[in-house]
Amino acid sequence: MSAMGRVVRSGVTRRRVQTVVIGLATMMAVTASVLGGSLVAASSGPFDRAFAQQDGAHLTAQFDADETTAARLTASARADGVAASAGPFPTVTATPRSTADVDLPPLTVVGRATPDGDVDRVPLSQGRWVSGPGQIVLSADHPAAASPLNTVLRFPDLPGQPTLTVVGVARSVSRTADAWVSPSDVTTLTGPGAAGGYQMLYRFAEADTAAHVDRGRAAVVALVGPRALVGAQSWLTVKDANERETALFVPFLVAFGALGLVMSVLVVGTVIAGAVGTATRRIGILKAVGFTPAQVVRAYVAQALVPAGVGVAAGVVAGNLLAIPVLADADQLYGTTDTGVTWWVDAVVVVGALGMVALTAWAAALRAGRLRTVDAIAVGRTPRPGRGQWAARLTARLPLPRPVSLGLAHPFARPGRAAAVLAAITFGATTVTFAVGAAASLDRVQTAKDHAAADVVIDTFAPPPGTAPAPNAAPRALSADEAATITAAIEAQPGTGGYYSVATTQVAVAGTTGFARLDAFTGDASWGGYEIVSGRWFARPGEAAVPSTFLTATGTRIGDSVVVTDRGRAVSVRIVGEVFHPTNNLLMFADAATFAATKPNLTAASYHIRLADGADVTGYVAGLNETLATSGFTAAPQGPTDSSGTIVLLDALAALLTLMLVAVAAMGVLNMVVLDTRERVRDLGIHKALGMTPRQTVAMVVASVAVTGLAGGAIGVAVGVAVHRAVIPAMGHRAGVNLPASVTDVHQPTTLLLLGLGGLLIAVAGALLPAGWAARTRTAVALRTE
Structure with a gap:
């Protein structure tokens, strides 16, 4: 060699x-x-x-079965510009009820024997695909529960009150359905007198723009007939x-x-x-x-x-x-x-x-x-002559044991090596501070995004008692009598601390094309979890709060007024606040009384209830549902958010990366202290010969990184907070929204103090092993070492 x-x-x-x-x-x-x-x-x-x-x-594309045939739909695959197709699949819309006897949102159900095909292959995330009648696969975007497998869904409004067992969860990237069943089950889920439907899925040779998709759609309609197409989604x-x-x-x-x-x-x-x-x-x-x-x-x-x-x-x-x-x-x-x-x-x-x-x-x-x-x-x-002597003299005057004062002075004799240890600790503390802050910000983003401050919610998408939903029907308007029934039940129920209702409609905003969604509130919704980025929540008719995207799209600012047109009548609304709400569409939050004169066609509504202090949610919901039993509506506790799995993923990822990088930082300290201790072994032998005990040796070695650990922790926390305050708002801007202060201001003084002490813990953890080695080294061996 x-x-x-x-x-x-x-x-x-x-x-x-x-x-x-x-x-x-x-x-x-x-x-x-x-x-x-x-x-x-x-x-x-x-x-x-x-x-x-x-x-x-x-x-x-959704087609009316009374206006076309399966053979004609199959032939539409030869339309000009169609590269591939799948279907026709029979479809129906039905409203299930869970095992807890709670009405769930209506499901667009598609009869599909297999998840594969030339278009829209549907991967399973849980369970399996349907293998026969009586089974259903739910879309991951429309689950019935956090773990829906083996859940039995009932359809009490249909003849025979059929039931389906959830055997799988899947996700269609095209969002073609809320659930899939065996084709034979579609007939079972179709109510008396309800029109049947077919679904066709198309891939076009060109589909990069809306014009390309519209051209392909027109070619399909030309073959099938315009009356047959009842809905399409690009x-x-x-x-x-x-x-x-x-x-x-x-x-x-x-x-x-x-x-x-x-x-x-x-x-x-x-x-x-x-x-x-x-x-x-x-x-x-x-x-x-x-x-x-x-x-x-x-x-x-x-x-x-x-x-x-x-x-x-x-x-x-x-x-x-x-x-x-x-x-x-x-x-x-x-x-x-x-x-x-x-x-x-x-x-x-x-x-x-x-x-x-x-x-x-x-x-x-x-x-x-x-x-x-x-x-x-x-x-x-050896260190350079004279280096660090001022630190040795200063620490000698401190009321500390001599081994500790010797250790505190050591970094100043080797500033280069101390700087390397400081850098490792600083990086570790920065990592922990940023990761903790980012995870906390993400949790608050989810909370603010969901506006889920209510204890109990009543969703009014259910059909009137004794009726079945029509296929592809839009959510119906809530009648005045139904609204009065719900309001009276809420006000009469003991334990009600406050409530508001929100309904939606579409309005036109002057200076923009298309429509904006209007969320019209009745009652005080300022407590409902709507985080204000700037300004305030609306307090009276004629005022509105809007998301960041509304301000950007309309070129307005807080204090400006916009003209909103509903059913041909113009209403001037003043913007008083910016609300955190991630969306690319135009959206406005306002008092329903603002549009009392236009009588907007509110297409859906929900009631959000805050309980009084000490009220039991379970007992309150049971009592309210007993009162609402004949109305066809059901109250339920505010459930978990749909994105909880995402939060768990990101929190777990932050913890994993933080632990690994902190371990790397601690090993950096270990490496430097081991090498430095080995080079000082003769000095350690002299100290031990003069009477230094093993415990005092450990104290000296650990003390040699204490100042560096505290300094690295303080610097790392400051850098981590600065990085967090720079990165988190930038990430929100990338998503097109401004983040509220509750999302960016997550670091509390107590948390920062603990994070700063984390630098000391990293330093001590890295120094304990070499300190133990130094304490165990025999004095004679240490003195002979060169």
């Missing part, structure tokens, strides 16, 4: 702690990088990828809705992924630089025995690459294994069907990690290799 090979092998095997630390730090950093890179890749155009993977439908509409739903979550995923990438680079770079930097004396010895500066650099780059290479290999394997469940959860959020980490993510991480290790080691070894041999030997063993 050559002299170079012996030096490399000796360095790797002799400095076992350094080798293990470099390997573990690189492994964890690569694991975090693979996770982060995979999430960044998964968050890039998720809808487009899912649509391509599932051959989504460019046009979902994939562009679905894409807009999907991107609105994930717009706030994609930036969070990208932020966590980028956090893993950036912090991995910084921390591993610090570990490698510290490991090579502490070998300055050994470099001087190698030069003394004839090694050239170039040979020294190559030797130490190789010593860093050997354990780093092992760590990279282990990290890639671990990252791919950990990425499988994380990407599976991301697939649930996006509707994609990725099978694992994208190959180029592994390639980029491997090349980047090895390149970073080689470059960092080369830079550190080159600096040491250029030193004169005598200087390198001297620098590697």
